[in-house]
Amino acid sequence: MKIKKILVTGCGGMLGSSVYSHLKQKGYDVKPTDIDLNEKWLSFLDVRDYDGAKKICDEFKPDLILHLAALTSLEYCEEHLEEAFKTNYLGTKNMALIARKIDIPLVYVSTAGVFDGKKERYSExxxxxxxxxxxxxxxxxxxxxxxxxxxxxxxxxxxxxxGGKKDKKFVSYVLSQIKQGKREFNIVKGMRGTPTYTFDFARNLEVLFNTDFYGLYHMACQGETDRIEIAKHILEVLGIKDAKINEVDSEFFKKDFPVARAPCERMIDGNLNKKKINLMRHWKQALMEYLENEWNSLIANKKV
Ligand SMILES: NC(=O)c1ccc[n+]([C@@H]2O[C@H](COP(=O)([O-])OP(=O)(O)OC[C@H]3O[C@@H](n4cnc5c(N)ncnc54)[C@H](OP(=O)(O)O)[C@@H]3O)[C@@H](O)[C@H]2O)c1
Incomplete structure (x- = not known):
């Protein structure tokens, strides 16, 4: 069946903003929902509420559910176990039940955080x-x-x-500090991963959900890296030469970020490659585009 109508949960977050603008631009009839109505185009849907979510789906009649809603702060989840469980597990189960009931496909966005980080890289x-x-x-x-x-x-x-103003992750942490004039950065060493640009992710999702290649996919940008390299690369791109990076242990941030993080979250997009539908670009190329599109004042000034 051709996908035309898409209901998106958690669409008010970092990834949701890119997903929404991409799908709108491609002409889909999108119903963007969230519990946090931080944009005028969002409407309310709490994934913990099965009846409420079902009613909205019955009214909108989507061809696909794109389920992004989650509690994403590791610290918040650790401290609010029941709420995290209800949102991330039961909320997902609710959306899966609805998808099964109305017989439509469901896209669930998961994370490299399901791994323990003992391996150098992870495939499906x-x-x-x-x-x-x-x-x-x-x-x-x-x-x-x-x-x-x-x-x-x-x-x-x-x-x-x-996600621009909604970005609450490492890249925005570095960029915001640069913006504030900071020139000395404490960055945790040994944290390895694969950046995932929200626009590339949205684009690749769209190609994937228009196939019947159902299953599990890793969807991260090309190229492996670590936090230190990302910070150095941002400074280099912005032409900031007078900055100092202190390579610290995770112990350094223990007070603000007490939750254990896997030291390695690198992923290989094995199944996208097999199906020949991997559109994810190298993280440096994607990051450059992000800087140009969302942080252009920094790029324009170069010397900030
Ligand atoms: N951020 C990452 O680094 C990362 C990495 C891998 C995978 N993911 C996954 O990608 C998806 C999108 O995450 P994101 O990065 O866009 O995070 P995000 O910015 O935190 O967006 C998630 C959105 O879901 C909303 N939400 C929370 N509880 C909800 C509920 N009960 N019903 C409906 N909406 C609810 C959040 O609202 P509040 O802001 O009010 O909580 C937020 O607007 C998530 O499934 C996440 O697990 C994220």
Whole structure:
């Protein structure tokens, strides 16, 4: 069936903004929902509320559910276990139940955080072993989707990059500090991963959900890196030569970020490659585009 109408949950977040603008630009009839109505184009849907979500789906009659809603702060999830479980696991189960009931495919966005970080890189065949509450709740969501549905796509993202003002991740942390005039940065060494640009992710999702290649996919940008290299690269691109990077242990940030993080979240997009539908660009190319599009004042000034 040709996908025309798409209901998106959690569309008010970092990834949702890119997903929404991409799908609108491609001409889909999109219903963007969230519990946090931070944009005028969003409408309310709480994925923990099965009846409420079902009613909205019955009215809108989507051809596809794109399920992005989640509690994404590792610290918040660890401290609010029940809420994290209800949102990330039961919320996903609710959306899967609805998709099954109205017989439409569901896309579930998961995370490299389902792995324990003991390996150097992960492909879809590797067994998850999450080490924190967030990772566990997202992994339970995957199990719910896989056990309840035949028509599903699970797309695991790496380190999310994008979303402009909604970006609350590492790249925006570095850029915001640069903007404030900071020239000395404490960055945790040994944290390895694969950045995932929200626009590339949205584009690749669209290609994927228009196939019947149902299943599990890693969807991260090309090229492996670590936090130190990303910070150095941003400084280089912006032409900032007088900055100092202190390579610190995770202990340094223990007070602000007490939750255990996997040291390695690098992913290989094995299944996208096999199907020849991998549109994810190299992270440096994607990051450049993000800087130009969302942080252009920094790019324009070069010397900030
Ligand atoms: N951020 C990353 O680095 C990353 C990496 C890999 C995968 N992912 C996955 O990608 C997806 C999108 O995440 P994101 O990066 O866009 O994070 P985000 O900016 O935190 O967006 C998630 C959105 O879901 C909303 N939400 C929370 N509880 C909800 C509920 N009960 N019902 C409906 N909406 C709810 C959040 O609202 P509030 O802001 O009010 O909580 C937020 O607007 C998530 O499934 C996440 O697990 C994220």
């Amino acid at each position: 065949g590797d067994i998850p072993n999450p080490i924190n509450v967030y990772g566990r709740t997202k992994f339970y969501g995957e199990i719910a989707v896989q056990s309840m549905l035949e028509k599903y796509f699970i797309a695991r993202a790496g380190w999310m990059v994008g």
